[in-house]
Amino acid sequence: MIIPTTEKGAEISRRDLLKKGGAMATVTLAPGVTLMAFGGQASADGLKKGARWGLLIDAGKCPEDCSACVTACSNEHGWKNNGLDTDPQWIRKVTLREKATGRENSLPVMCQHCDEPPCVDVCPTGASMKRADGIVLVNRHICIGCRYCMMACPFKARSFVAEEVTDQRTTTPRGNGTVEACNMCVHKIDRGDGTTACVEACQATGNNAMIFGDLNDPESDIAKAVSTYASMELRADLGLGLGVRYQNV
Amino acid sequence: MEKVTYRELRSTPKVWGFLILCAAFVAAAGLSVLYIEAHGHIVTGMNNQIVWGLPHVFAIFLIIAASGALNVSSIGSVFGKKPYKPVARLANVLAVALLMGGLAVLVLDLGRPDRLVMAMYTYNFTSIFAWNILLYTGFMGVVAIYLYTLMTRGMDPRFLKAAALLAFVWRLVLTTGTGSIFGWLVARTPYDSAIMPPMFIAMSFSFGMAMFMLVMSLTTAITNRVYTTELRVRQARLLGVFVAAAMYFVIAHHLSNMYLAKKSAYESWILLGGGIYTKLFWIGQVLIGGIIPMLLLFQPRIEAKRGAVLLAALLVVLGGLAQVYVIVVGGQAYPLDIFPGFEVSSSFNDGVINSYTPTLLELALGFGGIALALLITGLGMKFLRIVPDNLTDDTANAPMPAE
Structure with missing residues (x-):
């Protein structure tokens, strides 16, 4: 498996790490059982040179009572929210009410896939990492479960697995005692699906509140949309350069 | 004048009883x-909102106290205060032991x-x-070198001073690292x-001195060794100054937060409406850990008031634990402001004060860290020559073996 990384200081060590850890990408658990990390075999589309994968979410098209994206993510990656504070939530619906005007709104929040991810900065082992195409991931093989990334994330995007996991998806390795978050369906991107589970589900409802694509490709739908209509980043004051943008918040 | 001599603690039922008690707490933490x-x-x-709980409170308290305990030896070796010199060895061992106790809790959580x-x-x-991993392990190495220079007969005082200075600088950097975990x-x-970071350094001066005074009092209570009046009085007055310094940073932090509109909601929560955290702040941190100890420590004729000094040190530790709890858990309980200007709600506790109820398991782990620190210190005193044997108020200013 090849994971390209950018050339900046912190990423160089991560690249070296990944080179050495290439063999760790697939871990044989028992004869015939292989656990694949980071989406397994990448296709040429998944590693499009110079890509910056992102999401555009139109809060104006996101009904408060719809949680199709949340359900799809849970099914795709095998996490379950049974209402406990220890249950993981890779994506959640947040209801907003503007204090000054009383206007109400609803939108999904997940890992914002920062250009300068605080989780990657604080991770002591380099388990939190960013691919060159902007996807922020946790390498579950070297995460020691210190949870410093959860302290650092401005969006509460991360969850800690507090019990044994069952019914794991082969494309999404998870593990008790490690931290996890939205991985922008990296396995789907790497195999060339060109979309994510949440976006697929949103489109299936007909709401079309979410667009996935390459922000760096001027011909992509997402790049055209963000260049035409106003959109914003959450906590833009932090200067993190997010891969997820919102409209009509 | 007679030289200060050091001897291992004798095998008495009290000494072994104390060590076994510590070992029992360590075992409970292990279970x-x-x-x-x-x-x-x-x-x-702990949950997805309060990701660092009671174990971190104990761990961070111990790590902060560790660097502060080392000050007791630095005051003698770096700043040349003679009454502190005889207890420098013990302070070094205590510093490493506290750090080990804290790290054990951190790692096991x-x-x-x-x-x-x-x-x-x-x-x-x-x-x-990652830097702290290097700073913590390096601290143990540097303090070990410092201890070696303290314990080696005929050691060139220049080497001792150099090692002591290195350890003092290292501990300042170390606590800067611990404070930066939150500051950044x-x-x-x-x-x-x-x-x-500077607030954590001030806290470390105070917590570490208090821990040393408690350990010294306990040691002299269960052995025939002496906690000299001069040292106790000096430490009592200095602890009072350290408590005041730590409170100064707390006041400066809250005042500057109150001045910023975006942080004023947090300030009114933590100072007025934060429930358990507000109580822990005012009663635990400010009253028990700050005002009462200062009143006790700055009273006149303190030399005659052993009980008051001991109580003050104990209150500083309890108030310190409350302070670290307010920082670590209270800081996480307050919701993240992901959407400034909006009221928010979600299934993931957005916009609400997060709840946390520590379990006995976490308490056992935390106590285990303190017990491990005391066990290591106790074993150090039992098997190494680190506690002065002939120290009295008359010999307190006697020449050191290394001089």
Whole structure:
């Protein structure tokens, strides 16, 4: 498996790490059982040179009572929210009410896939990492479960697995005692699906509140949309350069 | 004038009883870790909002106190205060023991403590955590060298002074690293402040001195060794100054937060409406850990008031634990402001004060850290010549073996 990384200081060590850890990408658990990390075999589309994968979410098209994206993510990656504070939530619906005007709104929040991810900065082992195409991931093989990334994330995007996991998806390795978050369906991107589970589900409802694509490709739908209509980043004051943008918040 | 001599503690029932008591607490912590390991963190009170709980409170308190305990020897070796010199060896051992106790709790509360070796060879140098791993292990090495120079007969005083100075600087850097864990969290209103590292240094001076005074009092209570009046009085007055310094940073932090409109909501919560955290702040941190100890320590004729000094040191420790609880848990309980200007709600506790109820498992782990620190210190005193044997008020200013 090849994971390209950018050339900046912190990423160089991560690249070296990944080179050495290439063999760790697939871990044989028992004869015939292989656990694949980071989406397994990448296709040429998944590693499009110079890509910056992102999401555009139109809060104006996101009904408060719809949680199709949340359900799809849970099914795709095998996490379950049974209402406990220890249950993981890779994506959640947040209801907003503007204090000054009383206007109400609803939108999904997940890992914002920062250009300068605080989780990657604080991770002591380099388990939190960013691919060159902007996807922020946790390498579950070297995460020691210190949870410093959860302290650092401005969006509460991360969850800690507090019990044994069952019914794991082969494309999404998870593990008790490690931290996890939205991985922008990296396995789907790497195999060339060109979309994510949440976006697929949103489109299936007909709401079309979410667009996935390459922000760096001027011909992509997402790049055209963000260049035409106003959109914003959450906590833009932090200067993190997010891969997820919102409209009509 | 007679030289200060050091001798291992005698094998008395009191000494062994104390060590066995500590070992029992360590064992209880071990069992609680095994239970958490077997079931996952779901059996603790921690969750996806309060990710660092009671174990971190104890761990951070111990790590802060460790660097402060070393000050007791630095005051003698670096700043030349003679009454402190005879207890420098003990302070060094206590400093390392407190650090080991704190680190043990920190490490055993990891989601995957079995992977600790990962943190030894896959470093991310942009992480202050990774730097702290080097600072903590380096601290133990530097203090070991310092202890060697203290315990070696005929050691060139220049080497001793150099080692002591290195250890003193190292401990300042170390506590800066510990404070930066919180100070560099830009996303969280209660943290995100450059005052955190110096505040942690002031806290360490206070917590470490108090821990040393308690250990020294306990040691002299169960052995025939002497805690000289001069040392006790000097330490009492200095502890009072350290408590005041730590409170100064707390006041400066809250005042500057109150001045910023974006942080004023947090300030009114923590200072007025924060429930348990507000109580812990005013009653635990300010009253028990600050005002009462200062009143006790700054009273006249303190030399005759052993009980008051001991009580003050104990209150500083209890108030310190309350302070670290307010910082660590209270800081996480306050919701993240992801959407400034909006009221928010979600299934993931957005916009609400997060709840946390510590379990006995976490308490056992935390106490185990303190017990481990005391056990290591006790074993150090039992098997190493680190506690003065002939120290009295008359010999307190006697020449040191290394001089």
